[in-house]
Amino acid sequence: MCGLWFNIVQHCLYLLVKNHSQKMLSILQNRYLRNMILLRKILFPFAILYGLITAIRNWFYDNGILKSNSFPIPIIAVGNLSVGGTGKTPQIEYLIRLLSPTYKVAVLSRGYKRKSSGFLLADYSSTAESLGDEPFQLHQKFPTSQVAVDANRKNGIERLLALQNKPDIILLDDAFQHRKVKAGFYILLTAYNDLYADDYILPTGNLRESRSGAKRANVVVVTKCPPTLSETEQTKIRQKLNLLAHQELFFSAIQYDENLHSENENRTINSFKNTDKLLVAGIAKPKPFFNHLQDGNDEELEFPDHHDFTENDIQTIQKKSKNKPIITTEKDFVRLKGKVNPAQLFYLPIQSVFLSNGENFNKKINNYVEQSTGNRSVS
Missing domain, CATH: 3.40.50.300 (P-loop containing nucleotide triphosphate hydrolases)
Structure with missing residues (x-):
């Protein structure tokens, strides 16, 4: 009987989260942004503890108590x-x-x-x-x-x-x-x-x-x-x-390539000027990428760093793109390749x-x- 009630409650929670996930996510993100500075200050004692642990660990390695392994190769x-x-x-x-x-x-x-x-x-x-x-x-x-x-x-x-x-x-x-x-x-x-x-x-x-x-x-x-x-x-x-x-x-x-690349062709960035695009990035700090490509009515879609694109994510990307070109980073391209229409998907290489x-x-x-x-x- 307990197991039955647990399953009912779990299913109700699932439906609630499923139907209101975007709204809940938005609320959580806003609250997180508002409270992040305060939270980090509250966690300062843990930073001291973490710093002490890493300092002891480094001291052990520096003084040979913990062994570092060397190899006969550069x-x-x-x-x-x-x-x-x-x-x-x-x-x-x-x-x-x-x-x-x-x-x-x-x-x-x-x-x-x-x-x-x-x-x-x-x-x-x-x-x-x-x-x-x-x-x-x-x-x-x-x-x-x-x-x-x-x-x-x-x-x-x-x-x-x-x-x-x-x-x-x-x-x-x-x-x-x-x-x-x-x-x-x-x-x-x-x-x-x-x-x-x-x-x-x-x-x-x-x-x-x-x-x-x-x-x-x-x-x-x-x-x-x-x-x-x-x-x-x-x-x-x-x-x-x-x-x-x-x-x-x-x-x-960071030096951006002059061309955008896809599976089948390379095109200059200028050839996409005045063309509405969907810019997609799942990297740590995507703002420079977006700023470099942003033009006219381009839309931006941001995901967490190293994001594993789900079926829902792909559907969101396809829906937002509305058959427009999809421009992403080189790192995201290797995860989106084969999941998104190859005729739409391009990436922008970078160099240091x-x-x-x-x-x-x-x-x-x-x-x-x-x-x-x-x-x-x-x-």
Whole structure:
């Protein structure tokens, strides 16, 4: 009898949520926005506790109480101190373009939100669901480079090195806090509009660890800068970050492609001018993407970062598009491909470009690789 009543109540709640989900979601979002600052202040004691735990963990690794594993191969780790939105994938792509003409490059990621587990090496049967959207994007974009996923980076590296066609270099994606592996070179990213020096530990802020974690970096890259960022403002940021003597600071910007790409064709952005479009993004900070493409009566549709598009989402997209072109990000394209009319679906590629001293950055990376012990056998 209790089970019957439970099922009745559960079904009633389901119908209530189903019929009023959008209204409820809107109310919750508005309340969240209004109370977020207050909530984060209330959670400040938890930020102190979280910061203490991460500080102890880092101290154990720094002093050899917890073991960091080294490998006889050049390993470059790319990451950040904050959660999401700093441009790790464009930075990984930059390194692949820089190094792949000379070396066999592998990328190892945890494969965030993938529907698989353990070690997985990308091949012809891989999908965005099995690898995760960003690793699958890299696999499709750079087919001559190896792309693998494993939440256990140590195991992932060992599996890559056990391959018959093992890589010369491994790039660790989003691995700045993965202390079980000791990379030979660390690249720390921080977004121009969200510098780690202005942030706080979770949950009061967005930092995964304290700002002092930046001392592990060989170089720091301020990403997503305005292309016209002045020397004066760069100096202010340099002073704010206050890097160690051996660390070097670089500034980079996102460069949008001039063309929109689909499965079957490439078209210039200008060819879509004065054409109503639906702009779709499931990334951490979509505003620059929308602003770059927004024109006339374009509609915008925003989803959470790494969103797994459901059947209802696809129906919403198709309904809102009304047969108009659907423009999305490259990361979202790999998840929408095959679900949306291919004649409508286009994506906008991006690249990371340095505002200045890019040659010096390239030199530092190449010098590290050339001098690494594991690279002596590279022909």
